[in-house]
Amino acid sequence: MAGNSVSKGFGNWSNTSGNGFPGDNIRDISLTNDPTARTGIGAYNLQSRGLSYFGRLQYTLKDRYILTGTMRRYGSSNFGADNRWGNFPSAAAAWRISEESFLKDNPIISNLKLRLGWGQTGNSGGPTDQSVQH
Secondary structure: EEEEEEEEEEEEEEEEOOOOOOOOOOOOHHHEEEEEEEEEEEEEEEHHHHHEEEEEEEEEOOEEEEEEEEEEEEEEEHHOOOOEEEEEEEEEEEHHHHHHHOOOOOOOOOOOEEEEEEEEEOOOOOOOOOOOOO
């Protein structure tokens, strides 16, 4: 299996506050009794982009022994201009014990598998806008 993904995101934030409202049930920031008691800041300025390629190979022998390898190569504008790509491999081995002759006709165990796996994970964090070319 092989594939790729492309993403583009924008971040925004806002913060407003006020006091001196005419009543406890009034929460419209424009209805404060004292306009100087209002504050508001915000931005729509955090852009991030990502591109990744991924693949998985799986090999099964005698419906009992299974080997799996995966790789994801992920590039993000959040990683920084000099270190834009990360590699995230994983590997696994499995043994379907229930397919062995000593368990094949067992009335209690229908599917027993022992699996060992290893992998690296990661993420690019939230939008930073540090390396995006405008």
